[in-house]
Amino acid sequence: MVTLPINDALPDLIAALKAHGRAVLQAPPGAGKTTVVPLAMRDAKIVPGKTVMLEPRRLAARAAAERMAQTLGEPVGQTVGYRVRGETKVSKATQIEVVTEGILTRMIQSDPELAGIGAIIFDEFHERSLNADLGLALCLEIAGALRDDLMLLVMSATLDAEPVAALMGDAPMITSEGRSYPVETRWLDKPMRKEDRLETATARLIEKAVSETEGGVLVFLPGEGEIRRTASNLNLPNNCHVHTLFGAMDFKAQRAAIQPADTGRKVVLASSIAETSLTIQDVRVVVDAGRARRARFDPGSGMSRLVTEKVTKAEATQRQGRAGRVAEGVCYRLWTKGEEGGLLPFPPAEIEAADLAGLALELAAWGAAPSDLPFLTQPPSGTFQEAQNLLQMLNILDKDGRITPHGETVSRMPLHPRLAHMLALAGKKAAPLAALLAARDPLARQAPVDLSLRAEAIADLKRFEQARPYQVNRGALHTIRDEAKRLARLAPETNDMSLAEMAALAYPDRIGLRRKGDAARFVLSGGKGAVLNDEDPLANERLIVATDLDGNPREARIRQAIAISEAEVRSLFADQISWEDTCAWSKRDGRVVARRQERLGAVTLDDRIWKDAPDDQLAKAMLDGVREIGLRPRPAALRFIARVELIRKAGHALPDMTEAALIDSIDDWLLPHLNGVKTSDQWKKFDILDALRAMLDWPQMQLLDKEAPAHFTTPLNRQIPIDYAGEHPEITLRLQEMFGQKTHPMVGHTPLKVTLLSPAQRPVQTTMDIPGFWASSYGDVRKDMRGRYPKHPWPEDPTEADPTLKAKRRS
Incomplete structure (x- = not known):
């Protein structure tokens, strides 16, 4: 039997679990923790019931269960089984069950006491997935309130263990030192140039690694697109067999990538799916392209997008460890040793950057606020509030944030709340669409965005390929079809809805109205803008539903959408469509525009002139025009303002009439005087003096006239305006x-x-x-x-002369 590094740590780990019921295990990649620890706990007979181990990915869950079953000389489903989305292999004899992380949440929500389960193991916790964070928080609450005998173990390769141990009540920390085999690291001699393409540079580094080493090669790239482009750039010897490995592949193809090569050398181009809990046979070399793809959520737009970023030090260490699983290895890094110092230590927890709609639903179903649970990282309040707003829009939560009966139904479906909401209302017929929207696009990027094309391909691939010139990813399509069959079993009977109506149910905030005179640009019902390629067939549609956007907060690019009729929109959202009377200042027209608009959110379905708009609303709208144009006081008003400011600065209690103060308080002093003023031309003729004078009461006016009179009376009893501006x-x-x-x-x-x-x-x-x-x-x-001026008087003694404005009389 092979001795793995984890074996040396097992006595301390078993002792800690016996004494405390909780522990944090740190073990580097290749130590064997995933497949050894659950069996060791079983053999030590310390678990009062079944052991459930969480894995971040389906492939890792299956592989771990199969490896443990092989160790016991049994088929999967006996002592060791697994449960992942769409597939379950367990029996009454199962003592160790490996599940993907979302499965645990479903188990907890259906049975909060976790009857029959004695231990929960959180494997690869350093990935800080949202489901793992939520699962640990729920398990800690269950252990504290319902199950003090529930054993909890967190395992990780690169985790900062102290905060986790503290969260778990100062649980003991056990460390397994060393890898199975040493790994040599080789860096670039000089940084990549900015103009170098990642796929080309990675392909050249793979070729270099193949020429300098022996054994299988595992290459880490951000995602499927980079994997395929790198593969097309490779020029390898004939004895090299290239495999790809990413999440959207079916399990059979994934299994082929991790099995030993029959002949020659194996080169596996993989996404982050291969970072953890997975030993790929024969791999002795790792090539790390140094990039990771993460989901980022923008609460302002309510949209998530995938971004490609540099790996962190923890991820690089994890990837490097893959080279030392079966023998001494080599790790090639697509960056220089000097650049390594600029890498962040750990990736952000998913709870800090992801869409939190699912989390908000789970917490509502649990009956708790985020602050009620012991999260290692609390969810950002803004993002969480956006998630709650979405659930309220979908009638999953009520206005007080409590789960509704409809929300209870939605919470039992293993889908994003948007798609579960659609499936619950549209029924079985919506299952293919739900599966499609939850998966990657089965059509090539060059295909039009029309969602109905994807539906055609799912319904009848042969006919689609005969009629349409678009390339289809058959693997992705088969995955969607299999998932659709599973979802159909969970759905109620079908309601008679079109594909567009179903899409609108899932995305009521993304119903798009084409902007007038601007083809391909849309305003979405949620208030954001979206744009299509000008040549796309949907660019001239009046109304669409955008089901996939790139997440740009200013103007999102539409990647998937479907045309919808106004009748369909009205049928679905009759209770949310309402008439709104608006008076608004139009900068373009230079006037107040009064409209009656029928709206669904930010989408205007009907727009009419509001002929009898009340004067007070017109005046309020005109204030925006005044703010834009400026106050433009006439000379008399300027003198009045100057008088008031002179006396106010002398310490008297008079209103602040500086320009900034007048603009800030414009609603109070100007609004009552604006009746009949609706255009910029009318405003330019308007004198604000009376409105300014009305700001002062009688005693204040008396004080003003006394301390700063408006006029000086000349010896001729003529009143001359006094200018106080200087x-x-x-x-x-x-x-x-x-x-x-x-x-x-x-x-x-x-x-x-x-x-x-x-x-x-x-x-x-x-x-x-x-x-x-x-x-x-x-x-x-x-x-x-x-x-x-001889005609005018110029007396020698002006103090004795009479004042005059007249010339001398002729003699």
Whole structure:
């Protein structure tokens, strides 16, 4: 029997589980923890019931169960069995059951006490999948409230174990040192150039690895597209057999990739599916392209998208370990040793970046808020709220966030809540569509986005290929068909709905209306924008349902959609369609536009002029126009504002009339005066003085007129406006009008700045001391002005002359 590194840690692990019922096990890749620990716990007879072990992927779950069964010399389904989506191999004799992570949540929701289960093992917990985080939180709550005998073990290769151990009540941490075999790491001599394609560079590195080493080669790439393009770039010796390995492949093809090669060398191009819990036979070399694909969720758009990022140090270590499973190995990395220092230590937990609709539904079914459960990482509040909003839109949660009877039905279906909602209402006929929307696109990327094309291919592949020129991924199509059969067994009887109506049930927030005059651009009922390729046949449809978007928060590109009629939309969402009367400022038209609109969310199905819109609503809309155009006060209004600001700054309680303050409070002081103003031209003719004056009550006006009067009364009893906009209050008038003025004009205790004009209205003197001017420089002004304006009086002593605006009488 082969001795694996994990064997040295087994005594401490068994002792810890016996004493505490909980433990965290750290074991590097290749240590053998996945297939050895469950059997060791069984042999030690420490588990009071069945052991359930969680695996992040179906392939890993099957492979682990088969390996343990082989160790016992039994077929799968006896002592060791597995349960994954669409397939179960267990019996009454099964003591160890390997399941994918979502299965545990279903088991807990249907039986919170987990009757008959003595231990739960969370394998590869470092991946921090959403289901694993939720499963551990639920199990910790069950163990604390219902099952203090429930044994919990978290196993990982690269996990920061201390926070997990603390979450589990300071559970003991056990470490297994060393790998099965040492792995040499080789880096690039210099960084890749920006213009180099990942697939081309990876292909050249694979060729180099094949030429320098012996044994099987495992290559890590982000996803299927990169895998296929890299394969097409390879130029390998004839004895090399290339296999691909990614999640969308059927199990038979996946199994072929992990089996030993009959002859020659095996080269496996794999996604992250091969990182953990999986020993690929004969592999002695790893080529790591250094990229990982992750789902990112944008709560603003309500959409997820896959992004390709650099691997983290933990992921690189995990991948490197694949080379040391069966013999000494070599790991080639598509980056330099210097670049390695810039890698993040761990990937983000899925709960921090993923769509949380499923989590929100599970917690509602459990009757708990996120803060009620011991999550290692709490879900982001904004993303979780978006998820709850979606579930309320689908009538899965009520307005208080509690699960509805419809939500109870949906929660029992192993689908995203959108698709489960559709299946529950549309019935068995919707099963193929649910399976399609949950899977990868079976048509090549060059195919039109029309969802009905995919439905044709699923229904009759032979006829589709005869009638359509689009390439079909047969493996993906068969997977969809198999899943559709399984889902049909879970669905109620079929309701009579079209494909478009079914899609709209799942995506009520993605019903798109084509923008007027703008083919291929749509506004979605959820409020976001979406765009199609101009040449796509759906580009000119008035209404569509977008079932797949790239997640761009500004304007998402539509990758899958279907045309829908207005009658179908009205039939489905009659209770959500309503008339809304709107008055809004139109910047383009320069006026208030009053409309009556029939809407489904942000989609306007009917739009009419609102002829009898109330004056108050028109005025409110005009305020937006005022904000855009500006206040544009006339001179009298500007003087009034300046007076108020002068007195306010002196410490008196008057309204703030700075421009910013007036704009901020515009609803309060301007709105009552806007009746009849609906266009930019009307606003430009509007005088805001009366509205400003109305901001002051009677005592405030009295104070203003006393401390900062609007006018100065000249010796001729003429009122001259006082300008308060400058540093000093100022008046401007003809010099002759001030004859006889023996004191300087004042505002309160402040002297006025006086600008004296010639008969031609040109300034001849600016003074803040009229008596001083008469006594000094007036004489020089008189000499100059007498020659220029002989018809006007220029007395030697202006203090004794009568004020006048008239010229001398002819003799």
